[in-house]
Amino acid sequence: MIQVIIVEDDPMVREINSKFLERVEGFVLHKAVSNLEDAKKVISTKKPDLILLDVYLPKENGIDFLKWIRAQEMDIDIILITADKSIDRIQEAFRYGIIDYLIKPFSFERFKEALLQFKERYYKFKKNDVIEQKELDKLKASSNFSEKEDDFTKGLNKYTYRAIWDEIEKKSYNDFTAEELAEKLGIARVTVRRYLEFMEKENKIDKLVEYGKVGRPQYKYYKI
Template identity: 45%
Template sequence: MIKTLVVEDDPMVAELNKQYLEKIEGFQLTNAVSSAEDAIEFLEQNRVDLLLLDVYMPGINGIDLLRQIRQQNKDIDVILITAASQIDQIQNSLRLGIIDYLIKPFEYERFCEALNQYKNSRSTFLQKDKISQQELDILLQRTKEPPISHKSTKVLPKGLTRNTLKTIQQSILSYAPAHFSTSEIAESTNVSRVSVRKYLKFLKEINYLEEHLVYGVGRPIYQYRLNEHNQSVLSPYL
């Protein structure tokens, strides 16, 4: 479980963040505090993997807390959740190593996407000693594109979106080279099985995935595996 600390001085926003977090599998809320000072005290006594951090708070602000965490070399990842949208502040936050930046007000889907991308990236780093350049580009939310004059982006089938496709692809990469099922991808991404099935069908049709029918007790189950020799086929869709 990914131990998560919410640092937010607005009680309503803090409660909303907690409710959202509880919906996403793989995360455990360790505490919710209303100031950076309380966060510092909690971090001194408890292990935390992820900080959901506000910026504007009485006393020490979120950026200063983030800077202090980095100076102390604490192994804590940070997602900023704030109304602050100034470019210079966003740039400073990125330089301090945040993994995502959510501007209030935001929808649950964006919150869910941020946490699932983090969970999938973290899982990949924990499970593998080495990864390919393409895997790293995806984890950093980057895709290789040809020069603009030659750029050719393909249209996804109706009902599919690039953001969800990227989330599902990250989950697939965390399983590679092992087989996985629709249920496993749905569980790790918090996307419905019906939707996941559509994406896996599309990925199989473009030969990004290999599909196998496994017979056992009860109904046969479709298992999938990454086609490691044909990964580039997905790039035009991302």
């Protein structure tokens, strides 16, 4: 399991991010703290794999903490979570090696995408001593927020696609609905439907329209 520390001074946001993290497979919350002093204490006893770091803390700045970690040459990856939209701040953060930058408020879907991108790279590097240029380019492209996804129509993300398809493959029964998948994965129903429509075009699933006595027809999907 990937060990994670959350550094966030707002108790409500800290709780939300902790709950979000619980919903992403492969990650475990080691500790959630409200200030940089406590974060340093936690790191001194057990180094995490990933830190979800707020920028604006009372009388403190997450960027300073990021710089401190780099100065200590600690092998810890960092995702910044902040309301700061300034280009200067974003550029500075990436220069100091963050892997993603989430602007508050963000959706669970975007949060999950960031973690899945990290997980793919983390395990790819962990199980290999060397990597070919082609594989490295794939990893680089998947973590670049401005990169278009290969073989996907505009607006679709391969990590969301994978999460939905993995859930479909795990199902022990024949039919399912977009609503069931949305509730299970924590993704908006309208988003799930868009991906199901794409999978239908790929001939991975089929759709059946069921008409009831009242209300709108219900769409049920079947894996082919």
